[in-house]
Amino acid sequence: xxxxxxxxxxxxxxxxxxxFARSLFMRLTGPDxxxxxxxxxxxxxxxxxxxxxIRLTVKGPRPQGGLLVANHLSYLDILxxxxxxxxxxxxxxxxxxxxxxxxLARAGGALFVDRSSRASAEATTEQIAQRLRGPVxxxxxxxxxxxxxxxxxxxxxxxxxxAVEGAIPVTAAAITYIAEDGSPESELCWxxxxxxxxxxxxVMRGPNFSAQVExxxxxxxxxxxSATDATFAEIESMRSTVPAVHELTTDTL
Numbered sequence: 001x002x003x004x005x006x007x008x009x010x011x012x013x014x015x016x017x018x019x020f021a022r023s024l025f026m027r028l029t030g031p032d033x034x035x036x037x038x039x040x041x042x043x044x045x046x047x048x049x050x051x052x053x054i055r056l057t058v059k060g061p062r063p064q065g066g067l068l069v070a071n072h073l074s075y076l077d078i079l080x081x082x083x084x085x086x087x088x089x090x091x092x093x094x095x096x097x098x099x100x101x102x103x104l105a106r107a108g109g110a111l112f113v114d115r116s117s118r119a120s121a122e123a124t125t126e127q128i129a130q131r132l133r134g135p136v137x138x139x140x141x142x143x144x145x146x147x148x149x150x151x152x153x154x155x156x157x158x159x160x161x162x163a164v165e166g167a168i169p170v171t172a173a174a175i176t177y178i179a180e181d182g183s184p185e186s187e188l189c190w191x192x193x194x195x196x197x198x199x200x201x202x203v204m205r206g207p208n209f210s211a212q213v214e215x216x217x218x219x220x221x222x223x224x225x226s227a228t229d230a231t232f233a234e235i236e237s238m239r240s241t242v243p244a245v246h247e248l249t250t251d252t253l
Contacts (some may be wrong), residue, residue: 005205011051012204016104017068023107034109038086038136041108047194051078052086053208058084060215061086065139066169067128067160068199069231070213071239073140074190076203077175079086080211081139083109088131090124090140090159098196121147121158129162137171142228148186149177152239157224168219174238176214181207214238 017041026032026040031191049056060086075095081087089110096102096112098116100202105112111127113118131138163170177188188209190199216234 002205005201008052008204009201012048015044015048020092020107023104034088034131035086035134037107037109038088041082042086044104044108045079048079049083049099050078050253054079055210056080056083057210057212058215059212062215063169063218064219065132065135066137066171067132067163067169068137068139068171068173069092069142069155069160069235070139071149071152071177072143072146073175073177073185074146074155074188074199075196076177076188076190076211077103077141077146080175080213081173082214085137087137087139090128090138093120098225112145116166125159125161128159129166132166132168134161139173142231143196146189146191148189148191149239150186152232152236155228157228160227164221164224167220169190169220170227171218172216172234172238174214174235176212176239177209178212179207179209216227 012152022044023037023040026036030036066086068212070077078089078091081089089105089108091105091110091112091114093114094103096110111122111124113130126140128140142157142159143153144156145153147153152243160170162168177185177186179187183206187206188203190196216231216238219227221230221231
C-alpha cells in the first residue's frame with residue numbers, strides 16, 4: 001500500500017472534518033451570510049493546501065467582485081480558486097449530491113445548476129445576478145465540463161448574461177497544474193469516464209504538484225458573444241505557455 005497516499009488521505013479527511021465543524025460553529029455564532037460562507041471556504045482552502053503541500057502561484061490582480069470565468073481541469077479547481085480568493089462557485093448539480101463534498105460545497109455558498117434543465121439554468125442565471133450585486137466574485141466554467149487540458153472546449157454564453165445586462169466587469173482566469181516529477185498535466189485532470197474516488201486516490205498517491213492561477217483584467221462587455229469570444233481568447237493565450245516547476249513562486253501559501 002502507498003503510505004504517502006494513506007497519509008494524504010487521512011490528512012485530507014481530518015482537515016475536511018475540521019472545516020465542516022468550523023462551518024457549523026460559524027453558522028451558530030453569527031449571521032449566516034453568503035459573504036461569510038465564501039470567506040470560510042477561502043480559509044478552508046488555504047488550510048487544506050498547506051496540509052497537502054500544494055503550492056500555489058497567483059499572477060495578476062485578484063478580481064474585486066464581478067463575474068470570473070476560467071478553464072476547467074478538475075474538481076481540484078474548486079480548491080485552488082477558493083484558496084486564491086473568496087468566490088462563489090457555479091457547479092453542476094451532481095456535485096451537490098456527493099456525500100460530504102456536496103455538503104461542504106453548499107456550506108461555501110455554491111450555486112448548483114442542472115445543465116439538462118432550461119428552468120434550472122434560468123433560475124441559476126437569476127441567482128448569479130443577485131450574487132453579482134455583492135463584493136464576492138461569482139466563478140463559472142464556461143466549457144461546461146472538465147477537460148484533459150490539451151485544448152479549450154467551446155464556451156457556453158448563458159451565464160455571461162447577468163454581467164452583460166448589468167454592465168458588471170468580467171474577468172478571465174486560467175488555471176494550470178504542474179507535477180513535480182514532470183508528469184503531463186492531464187494526469188491531474190479529471191475528465192471523461194474517470195470515477196471520482198478512483199481519481200482522488202490517484203492524486204493522493206501521485207507526485208507533489210503545484211498550481212498556478214493567472215487573472216486577467218476586468219472588462220465590461222456589450223453582449224454575450226463578445227464576452228465569450230474575448231474571454232476564450234484570453235484564457236487560451238494564458239494557457240499557451242505553461243511554466244516549469246522551478247519557475248513557480250508562491251504568493252498565497
